[in-house]
Amino acid sequence: MSHLPQRILFIGGSMNQTTQMHQVAKELGEFDCYFTPYYADGLLDLIRKAGLLEPTVLGNKHIRRNVRYLREQNLPIDFQGRQGNYALVVTSSDLVIPRNIRASTIVLVQEGMTDPEGILFRLVKRFRFLPRWLTSTAATGLSDAYARFCVASEGYRELFIRKGVKPEKIVVTGIPNFDNCAQYLKNDFPHKHYVLVCTSDTRETWAYENRKRTLRNAVRIAKGRPLIFKLHPNENVRRATAEIKRWAPDALVYSTGKTEEMIANCDVLITRFSTTVYVGLALGKEVYSEFDINDLRHLTPLQNGRAAKNIAEVCRAALQESTPAPPSQPSGRRRPLRWRSKRYETSHSEALEER
Secondary structure (H helix, E strand, O other): OOOOOOEEEEEOOOHHHHHHHHHHHHOOOOOEEEEEOOOOOHHHHHHHHOOOOOOOOOOHHHHHHHHHHHHHOOOOEOHHHOOOOOOEEEEOOOOOOOHHHOOOEEEEEOOOOOOOOOHHHHHHHHOOOOOHHHHOOOOOOOOOOOOEEEEOOHHHHHHHHHHOOOHHHEEEOOOHHHOOHHHHHOOOOOOOOOEEEEOOOOHHHOOOOOHHHHHHHHHHHHOOOOEEEEOOOOOOHHHHHHHHHHHOOOOEEEOOOOHHHHHHHOOEEEOOOOOOHHHHHHOOOEEEOOOOHHHHHHHOOOOOOOHHHHHHHHHHHHHHHHOOOOOOOOOOOOOOOOOOOOEOOOOHHHHHHHO
């Protein structure tokens, strides 16, 4: 009697989240892999349908981008995981855990940088009945609804433990879109030797940003050198471009394009709260951020070039641990893999030298 392959659901979100899920799925070819944009249920889904969550990964704009990418890649879509019967769910966020996956084995994969821990984070951590999504990404990992949590670096392992994540659930794997930054050095972006500013979508997510101060600070750091602005994909392009032209009239503004390649060609990188800062640090750029640079160096994702493979191994182990042995198998014949002490480490300098 033949056995059908087990089914895995991958939950996307932003394009960074979705492409990371795709890379992991490529390493799990022995399973039936299905994909869905990020989703919620209940009241939160009703709010989404009313168009009130557009700035977030639950917004219809992100859903359309996800679906377009999945179709272009000929990947099977199961919207909101409605088909069910999944042996494993892999997601880049646990800020929302829909009801239909709560009984499944879940592997959480860190997307990138997490937001600062403000007062909302402290309230959510203390009063667990409050929704985690109130904190944006600051509360990532606090659901404890997953079997394993794959993180970018040893620095992030320490950070999440300090936040309250159980150490035995964390596996340092690296994260796919940031595990081989050296690859971006070979590109056809036409400009070189400039100051690059990667803006944020802070205002689009209902938070405050003094954009005038951000722009004047960029002009001060540039000291007459060419300035290029790469806008966040979620940002209001017309408004942001008008602001930039007021304070830096000679600057070039890009709303699309490969941000990592732009970073590879720059001399200086300026960010506020963006995961792209790690590309600059991995490539040895002069970097400015509203986070402490020494802390960021400690958090920088492993440059091991195999994060997707590592995460796939974690998925297999999680499935093995959650699947009872068949009756014909003697008890104790196979032991679950122990991931508590497992690490996947390759230094940034070694990875760059290899490439």
